[in-house]
Structure formats: structure tokens, C-alpha cells
Amino acid sequence: MIYSYSAISTFENCPFKFKLAYMDKIKPLRKNIESFMGSRVHEALEKLYRDKLFAKIDSLEELISFYNERWEKEMHGNIFVVKGYEIENYRKMGEMYIRDYYNTYKPFDDGRIIALEKRIFFPLNEKYWINGIIDRISEKDGVYEVHDYKTSLYFPSLNELDETQLAIYAIALQNLYGAEEIELVWHYLAFNKEIRVRKKSYEYIREEIINKIEEIENAKKNGKFPAKESALCDYCEYQPICPLFKHHYKINEMHVEEVAEEDGFNLVNKYWEIERKIDELEAIKEEIKKKLIDYARKNEVEHIYGSDKMVKVKFYKNFYFRDGEIVKKLLKKEGLYERFSRLDFVALSKALESDVIPSYIKEKLKEIMEEREIIRIYLRDLKREE
Numbered sequence: 388m389i390y391s392y393s394a395i396s397t398f399e400n401c402p403f404k405f406k407l408a409y410m411d412k413i414k415p416l417r418k419n420i421e422s423f424m425g426s427r428v429h430e431a432l433e434k435l436y437r438d439k440l441f442a443k444i445d446s447l448e449e450l451i452s453f454y455n456e457r458w459e460k461e462m463h464g465n466i467f468v469v470k471g472y473e474i475e476n477y478r479k480m481g482e483m484y485i486r487d488y489y490n491t492y493k494p495f496d497d498g499r500i501i502a503l504e505k506r507i508f509f510p511l512n513e514k515y516w517i518n519g520i521i522d523r524i525s526e527k528d529g530v531y532e533v534h535d536y537k538t539s540l541y542f543p544s545l546n547e548l549d550e551t552q553l554a555i556y557a558i559a560l561q562n563l564y565g566a567e568e569i570e571l572v573w574h575y576l577a578f579n580k581e582i583r584v585r586k587k588s589y590e591y592i593r594e595e596i597i598n599k600i601e602e603i604e605n606a607k608k609n610g611k612f613p614a615k616e617s618a619l620c621d622y623c624e625y626q627p628i629c630p631l632f633k634h635h636y637k638i639n640e641m642h643v644e645e646v647a648e649e650d651g652f653n654l655v656n657k658y659w660e661i662e663r664k665i666d667e668l669e670a671i672k673e674e675i676k677k678k679l680i681d682y683a684r685k686n687e688v689e690h691i692y693g694s695d696k697m698v699k700v701k702f703y704k705n706f707y708f709r710d711g712e713i714v715k716k717l718l719k720k721e722g723l724y725e726r727f728s729r730l731d732f733v734a735l736s737k738a739l740e741s742d743v744i745p746s747y748i749k750e751k752l753k754e755i756m757e758e759r760e761i762i763r764i765y766l767r768d769l770k771r772e773e
């Protein structure tokens with residue numbers, strides 16, 4: 388089984404997106420401007436180092452005009468912008484990244500180029516193979532360097548840095564070249580900064596990746612690819628076919644008269660209308676409740692009678708515990724915890740889909756459980772269009 392790092396990270400980001408991209412082989416329907424600009428910048432830096440292999444140092448002007456030519460050639464109508472900026476702003480940002488990089492690293496002779504846009508393909512274990520593309524591999528004083536260009540506008544701290552991708556590439560380098568000393572280099576182009584990490588071994592990542600692949604394989608077996616809504620959805624190329632957004636695209640493409648007749652559109656509006664009325668009634672109910680309590684206090688009664696119903700007003704005191712952990716410890720120490728703690732069935736249901744619970748226990752639980760579909764409906768405000 389062959390896996391690419393991008394497949395694994397896509398699955399983590401959103402299993403449904405993974406399904407669309409890798410299992411159904413559906414091509415993205417649109418592309419976000421950030422990744423479009425990132426591709427053009429990568430191409431320019433690849434050209435810079437490829438020409439250097441032929442003893443040609445590109446001038447900055449040459450490189451910028453190559454970038455702009457590629458920009459013009461590849462630009463099409465399906466490029467979308469999420470933030471409130473123009474496409475031209477992004478083109479200029481890419482130019483700036485190339486310019487800063489060029490001026491910082493000129494004459495580009497810090498290490499010997501070993502490979503550019505190198506496709507790697509190697510076994511993680513006897514079952515799984517991994518492939519990916521390394522932006523640049525270089526070598527200096529016997530140390531191999533894995534270079535990766537990032538055009539993200541977020542500069543991570545060392546604690547936040549996700550080493551996974553480059554650590555896999557480092558393992559690949561050990562396989563490919565028998566490299567012993569390997570340094571990982573991230574170029575954060577928007578900040579004109581690089582982050583370097585050098586470890587004795589990157590083997591720690593192998594098991595992590597194998598676990599993630601097994602998770603994907605289990606999802607494939609069980610057909611479970613839930614759509615995972617996150618801030619990244621704004622940048623997702625699959626929105627028009629994602630269950631979270633496709634209805635929005637459908638009604639946006641309809642004429643106003645057609646939209647007014649559309650079942651889903653009408654049902655949501657009716658549901659909202661009813662929710663509003665319920666909220667109004669709830670507010671009135673709360674008001675009456677307060678008045679009933681006042682009445683009960685003032686008149687020293689606990690039962691208040693109407694025509695067919697009566698209301699009971701009960702006054703009693705309860706305790707509030709400020710620190711749950713201390714309470715837990717105390718009860719445990721005194722052997723009373725079991726008596727007052729409750730089993731969390733929601734957490735248990737979730738855990739059944741992971742490896743937290745050993746399979747022999749899962750089998751025993753299966754004998755006494757049944758799967759039920761839970762359906763919840765929430766009303767939510769639409770995001771204001773930019």
C-alpha cells in the first residue's frame with residue numbers, strides 16, 4: 388500500500404476531503420489563491436537552483452519575470468480568494484518572498500545541490516510505502532539538508548513546529564543515500580527566516596505515521612469519512628461537493644424565484660421562524676416563573692392552584708464544589724468514588740472507534756450494545772459574505 392504524506396495530513400485535517408481527493412479521485416473544483424501563489428514561488432525557486440546546476444546564476448529580474456509569466460499562464464477563473472484582498476496583492480507577496488530569499492541567499496552556494504523536487508518512495512514497514520516530493524536536498528560537510536519552502540503567513544515557534552513531513556523525508560534520505568547526519572530546514576519565506584532542526588535519528592516518526600495509516604485503513608474498511616468543519620474549510624477546494632457546503636452552492640446558482648421554491652431553503656426558514664417563536668415563549672415562561680416564585684415567597688405557599696393544573700414551588704439548597712479534582716481525590720482516598728461517579732457513555736462510544744480499548748474488550752462490549760443513529764439539528768447564523 389502506497390501513501391503520500393499529503394494524503395495522511397489531508398485525512399487528519401478532514402477525512403471527507405481525503406475521501407474526495409484520494410479515494411474517488413475527484414480533482415479539486417477550485418484552487419485557493421494561497422496555494423496557487425505557493426506553487427508559483429516553488430517553481431521560481433526550483434528554477435533558481437536548477438539553473439545553478441548548469442553554472443547559471445539567474446538575476447533577480449529574470450527570476451521575477453519567470454514567476455510572473457508562470458502566474459499569467461496558470462491563472463484561471465477557478466482561483467478563489469478567502470480574505471478581503473485582491474489577487475494582485477498575492478502576486479506581489481510572492482514577488483516579495485522571491486526577492487527577499489534571493490537577496491538573503493545569493494550566490495546560493497551554501498552546500499552542494501543533491502536533488503531538486505525529488506520524488507521519494509520507500510517502505511515504512513513490510514506493508515506500507517510512502518511517497519512525497521522534497522523541495523531541495525543539499526549536502527554540506529557530510530551533513531544532508533532537507534529544505535522545504537513555506538509560504539504560510541504563520542511563523543511557528545519551535546514548540547509548534549510540525550516536524551512530521553520533513554522527519555519522514557529524513558528517513559527517506561537514510562534509505563536513499565545512507566545519509567547519517569541530516570538537518571531539516573524550513574524556509575518561512577513570508578518572514579525571510581529559516582528554522583533548522585537536527586536530530587540523531589528521525590525514527591520516532593515512523594510509528595506515528597504507521598498508526599495514522601492504520602487509522603485511514605480502518606476508515607476505508609468502515610466507510611467512515613466524517614466531514615470535519617474547521618477554519619481550514621474556508622480554503623477547501625472541495626466545498627462545492629462537501630456535505631457541509633454543497634447546498635449553499637446549489638442555491639447560489641439558482642434564480643431567486645427557484646430558491647424561494649427550494650425545499651431545504653423553505654424548511655430552514657420555517658424551522659427558524661418556529662425557533663424564534665419558541666424563544667419568545669421561553670422568555671415569557673421565564674418571566675412567569677419568576678413571578679410564581681415571588682408569589683410563593685410572599686404568600687408562604689408551596690402549591691399554587693390554577694383551573695386544571697397547579698404549580699409546585701420547591702425551595703431547597705444544593706452544594707457547589709469549586710475544585711472537582713480535589714473532590715475526586717478525597718473520595719478516592721476514602722473509597723467512596725465509585726459510589727458517586729458515573730460512566731461516561733459518550734466518551735466510551737467514541738473510544739470504541741479508536742485503539743484506546745483493547746479488541747478483546749471491544750468484542751465483549753459488542754455483545755451487549757447496539758448501534759443507534761443520533762440525529763441533532765442546530766440553527767446557526769450564516770457567515771456574512773465578504
Ligand code: SF4
Pocket residue numbers: 400401402403404614615616617619620623624625626629630631632
Ligand atoms: S469544506 Fe471542510 S469539511 Fe468539507 S471537505 Fe473541505 S475541509 Fe472537509
